[in-house]
Amino acid sequence: MHHVNDKPAVATFEFRSYRRAFRRPIKTHYGIWKHREGIILKLSDHQGRIGFGEVAPLPWFGTETQSQAIAFCQRIPSRLSIGDDFSILPTLPACQFGFELAYRNLTKDIHCADLAIHHYSALLPTGEAALDAWSALWAMGHRTFKWKIGVAPVSVELAWLSQLMERLPLGAQLRLDANGGLCEIAAHHWLDRCDRLGHRIEFIEQPLPPNCFAELIKLTRRYQTPIALDESVTTLDQLKAHYYRGWRGIYVVKPAVLGSLNRLQQFCEDYSIDLVVSSVFETDIGRQALIDLAIELQNSSFSKPHRALGMGTQQWLPHDGLDDPDWEALWQQLE
Ligand SMILES: [Mg+2]
Structure with missing residues (x-):
């Protein structure tokens, strides 16, 4: 490389x-x-x-x-x-x-490699709309779903979560993403509920803001549901700092905003980190880079990404030609 x-x-x-x-x-x-x-x-x-x-x-x-x-x-x-x-x-x-x-x-x-669709998690609409939106995505072959939380009162969202878990087939995995928006008490409520759901919750992403490292570590010790860092690790230097400070939970890695792809790849090859390669709504060009990275890391690194890629995002974007795998044609769309 x-x-x-x-x-x-x-x-x-x-x-x-x-x-x-x-x-x-x-x-x-x-x-x-x-x-x-x-x-x-x-x-x-x-x-x-x-x-x-x-x-x-x-x-x-x-x-x-x-x-x-x-x-x-x-x-x-x-x-x-x-x-x-x-x-x-x-x-x-x-x-x-x-x-x-x-x-x-x-x-x-x-x-241009592609992966089977169950290797991509699909983003559900926020709030109650998730209760019906999952089924079309399940029919397409998605098995991992991501749902944004922290946008309505905890009690309301926990009630939606219960309904969603009743409807989701066994075999579906749910990722919750709080974008750092929960207070400590709310984080305990969520994690307690997730633990009771067993392994159907794959992880909670960034329950607390990035400046709460000690509290996040405490949560990982107290609950079985895994916790992923996202906003805490928006640069490669932050990712390394969290690794050296002892974070052994999950890392959500968004290569398109992290900076150097070469240095990211080198770090993941040298150290074993549990990572989720994740999209920020790129066109097919950026998207392919994430798939290539995941495949290359799978083949030649200590960090073998085994989790679904965070990129079932295309259904959110218009059919405007920017998802065209023919990049010259994609380029021509922009004239
Ligand atoms: Mg996130």
Whole structure:
């Protein structure tokens, strides 16, 4: 995966931005999210090779904004000499991911693997709507579902959870994502309930805010339901810091916002972490990078990701051609 022997190539650089309206706005603890904005990068070299990359910022996860990413791309010359070192971009993690990915795609033989659908978790609508929404996703083959919590009073949400668990077939797994939005008492209520449901709850994601590390550790000792960190580990440095401080629970890893894909992959190869590779609503270009990462880690690392990928997200996005596995066609959509 490392291209240290490749001489820096001279490439032509182009970029095009996109804006996609979610079919239904996404409700989270942060508020309502209506549009996914990002940038597609294209590198072409004199050998006729092409590499596409994607910048998919998530400012409330600490990345640059879309306009900061565009301003950065505008400063890149249209002809440039390019290698695989984009460490100049630590304050622009989404760009760092995008440029590394474009370079990888330029220099590797294209292989577009896909996984069977049960390897992807599917995002349910927030709140009561989840009670009916799971069945179409189950029929498509999904077996792992994710449901955002922490958006209504605990007692109301726990009642919905009971109804949902009555309806979900055995064999379905549920992930709960609080986006750091529970207070300690609410977290105890949720974990206590989840423990009673046995292993049908795969994990609770980020029950408490990122600054509650000691409390999160306490929760892992007190309850059997596993806890995953997401907002706590939005950069690779934070992920490493939590590992070294002793977090042995689950890590939700969103490569598109984490920064360097190469350094992330290296860390997961060197250390055994229990990770969920997760999407931030990328186009097919970013999505494929996550699948490739999961497959490569499965083959050659200590961290063998065995959990469903957090990316059953396509049903939330419009049929606008940006999920096209033909990336040249995808690119042409953006003219
Ligand atoms: Mg999350």
